[in-house]
Amino acid sequence: MEIRKFRYEDIESVYKIAEESLKEEYTMDLFLHLWQINPDGFLVAEKKGNVVGFITSIKTGSNELRILLLAVDKKYRGTGIGSSLLKRLMMNFPEVRRLYLETRIDNKKAIKFYEMHGFKIKEKLEDFYTDGSEAYLMEKIIF
Numbered sequence: 001m002e003i004r005k006f007r008y009e010d011i012e013s014v015y016k017i018a019e020e021s022l023k024e025e026y027t028m029d030l031f032l033h034l035w036q037i038n039p040d041g042f043l044v045a046e047k048k049g050n051v052v053g054f055i056t057s058i059k060t061g062s063n064e065l066r067i068l069l070l071a072v073d074k075k076y077r078g079t080g081i082g083s084s085l086l087k088r089l090m091m092n093f094p095e096v097r098r099l100y101l102e103t104r105i106d107n108k109k110a111i112k113f114y115e116m117h118g119f120k121i122k123e124k125l126e127d128f129y130t131d132g133s134e135a136y137l138m139e140k141i142i143f
């Protein structure tokens with residue numbers, strides 16, 4: 001398995017994984033926009049020539065990174081791919097001291113995953129998703 005930067009030809013695979021894994025709908029244009037504004041913060045995991053997971057993020061301050069989307073193909077979950085994507089993202093931004101993200105409050109697996117990586121729930125955000133459901137704001141401070 002290789003973690004590398006997103007390339008234009010990955011767009012359909014990333015779109016498909018997002019569609020199957022995430023409740024919100026995201027357009028290909030959105031992914032391309034995210035790639036344009038933060039190319040170092042858009043990574044994919046490739047296994048035997050196939051994209052099997054991705055992570056996207058944006059810089060929201062000189063020392064701050066917001067993780068926007070993280071998803072791994074169902075077949076490959078629980079094998080360390082999500083962890084590798086997150087770790088590589090942090091390596092790409094050594095100056096970052098605060099990482100944060102939002103996740104659905106009923107997404108127990110994701111919450112557990114982020115807690116395992118040192119994130120803590122900071123706040124509940126009402127009416128965060130388009131279906132009106134709530135999110136947890138989770139944060140990791142690097143000293």
Ligand SMILES: CC(C)(COP(=O)(O)OP(=O)(O)OC[C@H]1O[C@@H](n2cnc3c(N)ncnc32)[C@H](O)[C@@H]1OP(=O)(O)O)[C@@H](O)C(=O)NCCC(=O)NCCS
Binds near residue numbers: 077082
């Ligand atoms: C959340 C998500 C990205 C995690 O990715 P992942 O690749 O499954 O994560 P990892 O494999 O690195 O870690 C998950 C679990 O596998 C375990 N694991 C890690 N490496 C492993 C290995 N080599 N063999 C077996 N298990 C392993 C981890 O300890 C962890 O344990 P847990 O079952 O107690 O939680 C993935 O579940 C996903 O895509 N979910 C749907 C989309 C989503 O909810 N995204 C987050 C929204 S913000």
